[in-house]
Amino acid sequence: MRITSAAWTTIAVYALGLPIAAAAVAETAAAAAPTLPADNPFAAPSSLPYGMPPFDRIKDSDFLPAFEAGMAEQLREVKAITDNPAPPNFDNTSLALERSGALLTRVRETFTNLNASNSDDALDKLDGEIQPRLAAHKDAINLDPALYARVDAVYRDRKHLLLDSESYQLLMRQHRIMVSAGAQLPEAAKSRLRACNTEIAELMARFRLSLLKAANDGAVVVDDAQQLDGLSAADIAAAADAATKRGLKGEWALVLINTTTQPFLAELRNRALRERLYRASVNRGIGGSDDTTATIARLLRVRAERARILGFPNHAAAMLDEETAGTPAAVEAMLRGLTPAVRAGAEREAAVLQKFIDQQAAAAGRPSEKLQPWDWDFYSQQVRKASYDYDAAEAKPFFELNHVLNDGVFYAAHELYGLSFSERTDLPVYQPDVRVFEVFDADGKPLALFLADYFARSNKQGGAWMDNFVDQSRLLGQLPVIVNNLNIAKPPAGEPVLLTFDEVNGLFHEMGHALHGMLSNVRYRSLSGTNTPNDFVEYPSQFNEMWQREPAVLAHYARHYQTGAPIPVALLQKILAAVNFNQGYGYLERLEAATIDIALHEVTPDKAPAAKDIAAFEQDALRRTGLAFEPVPPRYHANYFRHIFGDDYSAGYYAYTWAEVLARDTGAWMHQHGGLTRANGEVLRDKILSRGRTREPSDLFRDFYGREPAVGPLLEYYGLAQPAEPAMDTKAKSKAKSKAKSKAAG
Numbered sequence: 201m202r203i204t205s206a207a208w209t210t211i212a213v214y215a216l217g218l219p220i221a222a223a224a225v226a227e228t229a230a231a232a233a234p235t236l237p238a239d240n241p242f243a244a245p246s247s248l249p250y251g252m253p254p255f256d257r258i259k260d261s262d263f264l265p266a267f268e269a270g271m272a273e274q275l276r277e278v279k280a281i282t283d284n285p286a287p288p289n290f291d292n293t294s295l296a297l298e299r300s301g302a303l304l305t306r307v308r309e310t311f312t313n314l315n316a317s318n319s320d321d322a323l324d325k326l327d328g329e330i331q332p333r334l335a336a337h338k339d340a341i342n343l344d345p346a347l348y349a350r351v352d353a354v355y356r357d358r359k360h361l362l363l364d365s366e367s368y369q370l371l372m373r374q375h376r377i378m379v380s381a382g383a384q385l386p387e388a389a390k391s392r393l394r395a396c397n398t399e400i401a402e403l404m405a406r407f408r409l410s411l412l413k414a415a416n417d418g419a420v421v422v423d424d425a426q427q428l429d430g431l432s433a434a435d436i437a438a439a440a441d442a443a444t445k446r447g448l449k450g451e452w453a454l455v456l457i458n459t460t461t462q463p464f465l466a467e468l469r470n471r472a473l474r475e476r477l478y479r480a481s482v483n484r485g486i487g488g489s490d491d492t493t494a495t496i497a498r499l500l501r502v503r504a505e506r507a508r509i510l511g512f513p514n515h516a517a518a519m520l521d522e523e524t525a526g527t528p529a530a531v532e533a534m535l536r537g538l539t540p541a542v543r544a545g546a547e548r549e550a551a552v553l554q555k556f557i558d559q560q561a562a563a564a565g566r567p568s569e570k571l572q573p574w575d576w577d578f579y580s581q582q583v584r585k586a587s588y589d590y591d592a593a594e595a596k597p598f599f600e601l602n603h604v605l606n607d608g609v610f611y612a613a614h615e616l617y618g619l620s621f622s623e624r625t626d627l628p629v630y631q632p633d634v635r636v637f638e639v640f641d642a643d644g645k646p647l648a649l650f651l652a653d654y655f656a657r658s659n660k661q662g663g664a665w666m667d668n669f670v671d672q673s674r675l676l677g678q679l680p681v682i683v684n685n686l687n688i689a690k691p692p693a694g695e696p697v698l699l700t701f702d703e704v705n706g707l708f709h710e711m712g713h714a715l716h717g718m719l720s721n722v723r724y725r726s727l728s729g730t731n732t733p734n735d736f737v738e739y740p741s742q743f744n745e746m747w748q749r750e751p752a753v754l755a756h757y758a759r760h761y762q763t764g765a766p767i768p769v770a771l772l773q774k775i776l777a778a779v780n781f782n783q784g785y786g787y788l789e790r791l792e793a794a795t796i797d798i799a800l801h802e803v804t805p806d807k808a809p810a811a812k813d814i815a816a817f818e819q820d821a822l823r824r825t826g827l828a829f830e831p832v833p834p835r836y837h838a839n840y841f842r843h844i845f846g847d848d849y850s851a852g853y854y855a856y857t858w859a860e861v862l863a864r865d866t867g868a869w870m871h872q873h874g875g876l877t878r879a880n881g882e883v884l885r886d887k888i889l890s891r892g893r894t895r896e897p898s899d900l901f902r903d904f905y906g907r908e909p910a911v912g913p914l915l916e917y918y919g920l921a922q923p924a925e926p927a928m929d930t931k932a933k934s935k936a937k938s939k940a941k942s943k944a945a946g
């Protein structure tokens with residue numbers, strides 16, 4: 201039951217007609233619900249080890265009846281709570297609510313995973329149908345006035361109940377989720393809240409539609425092939441195709457992607473065309489029939505109003521109340537803490553690029569040009585090639601999948617937490633490439649089941665992710681079943697699986713999430729494992745990435761798959777230097793986008809900027825915070841910032857950076873305490889990884905570290921704490937390093 205603040209916007213969309221009708225809906229549904237036939241594989245808990253879903257018995261047609269029976273069952277369970285003539289107490293209300301919905305959880309977790317990693321048309325179709333129904337179901341519970349009255353009664357009595365700390369937290373969370381949904385409001389306010397939610401959903405849908413059109417209409421059309429100099433033959437063919445699709449025969453169309461920066465900017469030699477492409481990117485959605493700014497202006501106003509109804513000063517405050525950061529001020533303080541060093545890093549990178557431009561101009565005997573945003577990728581690509589390029593084919597034999605997994609990923613988990621992994625081939629999987637490992641604790645006791653689904657398939661979502669098939673819960677007597685998904689290209693049968701350094705990073709990252717799930721040791725399912733806020737959930741995973749680069753782990757896994765020879769030092773140094781290349785730019789564009797996101801969502805309804813003022817509002821926010829630096833534009837401008845206006849991550853763009861601050865700070869703690877040791881692993885396991893959300897994450901971190909998170913280690917990790925390290929001048933390095941130490945300490 202992952203409920204984050206980002207989720208309530210969507211959930212509430214389907215709250216129309218609720219909550220007054222909720223009880224009635226519950227009764228009808230409960231009365232009319234068919235019972236699930238016993239041969240449906242979800243009808244009873246799985247009898248397989250760890251409650252692993254019986255994949256060999258599950259058919260597509262089993263899901264819908266199981267979902268329907270699962271929702272009906274949970275509504276019956278909730279009705280039994282509200283009908284209980286006994287006065288509300290923790291056991292008959294909170295605990296009963298936590299126990300409810302077992303069948304629905306079983307079918308939902310299996311469906312979500314299979315639909316993401318091994319989908320087909322039937323599952324796709326069912327997903328579209330079932331998501332709104334699941335959202336309405338959640339609302340029927342969260343906005344049920346009778347249920348809220350009981351939860352609230354227990355909540356008001358909480359100080360006298362002598363609850364253990366986990367139970368106390370469960371009650372706090374249940375109450376908080378219902379309050380966030382608006383359960384405590386008088387009817388008039390509820391009705392206005394519902395109207396706001398509906399309008400917000402409509403505005404977000406309109407934004408997505410306009411943006412799609414704006415991106416499409418913004419494609420840059422070229423009628424002279426010579427202008428495309430620098431693009432590959434495949435890219436030119438794709439551009440010709442794109443033009444033909446637009447009815448422009450004999451021309452070329454450069455299609456826009458989501459971010460400010462466009463991939464072709466790195467390749468196009470024609471500077472005027474680069475500028476055209478850049479301007480098309482940043483101006484999409486401004487004016488004309490695809491305008492998004494009017495939608496944004498209205499969205500900001502309605503979000504601000506909704507926050508006020510819920511008792512918050514602004515939308516950012518409402519969203520962040522559920523997160524580790526807690527307040528917009530805390531996010532701003534973290535962003536401001538990173539700004540000087542990140543900006544200095546970007547300025548150093550800009551100086552290197554300007555020098556490169558000057559040298560090229562001098563060599564060609566023409567006047568030099570001032571570095572512009574549309575030049576950055578083009579010249580940084582050339583500097584990268586000159587200084588950091590390595591032959592990926594030369595490196596890959598040192599990163600063979602099984603070596604990386606057993607001698608790197610599993611090895612680090614063994615050294616830190618004492619875990620051992622034993623492959624099982626006797627359990628049914630949903631796809632023959634999926635591998636199953638039983639995970640044992642240091643004392644030999646069973647801990648978890650780990651599924652590794654590493655290969656790309658046409659019916660699998662892109663990217664990499666972790667999820668649960670079964671959540672850990674002592675109350676329910678469940679150990680976790682966890683899956684890691686990657687998208688590694690599968691080689692022909694009999695050939696080794698050789699990885700890039702990025703893919704190795706993906707393995708460590710996803711294992712970090714998996715460990716957060718596997719090491720969970722809590723009573724309540726809803727508080728277990730990765731059921732944590734957005735700005736915390738990426739903390740264990742980004743932390744675990746550090747072992748990929750740690751000499752003690754790297755030396756253990758980076759060996760030639762045929763000869764066993766260790767990776768050559770010079771090659772390794774090039775790989776590591778390439779990782780840190782251009783990080784000043786990368787971090788600055790993200791800090792800018794995060795700052796724009798928070799600033800826009802901190803307005804009150806009467807102070808929300810008008811459509812025509814949004815660009816100026818953004819610039820002002822960047823100037824005030826010292827982030828405005830002309831050659832590095834924000835990763836997204838408001839007019840095409842889909843995360844925050846088209847999706848539900850408003851006031852949430854900072855989250856990944858926040859979690860990484862925690863991760864790198866924890867990495868620094870590990871180094872201060874001796875690195876890869878069981879003692880260090882035990883501390884992290886005890887204080888963070890086993891705790892789920894049994895306490896608020898900010899408290900967990902403070903208890904682990906004894907202070908608030910610090911930004912210095914993140915800057916060090918990416919080489920941004922070091923002043924003056926020009927890409928092609930290594931002499932200044934040793935001096936710069938000693939200075940960096942004192943800076944980070946201060």
Ligand SMILES: [Zn+2]
Nearest residue numbers: 709713738741
């Ligand atoms: Zn992640």
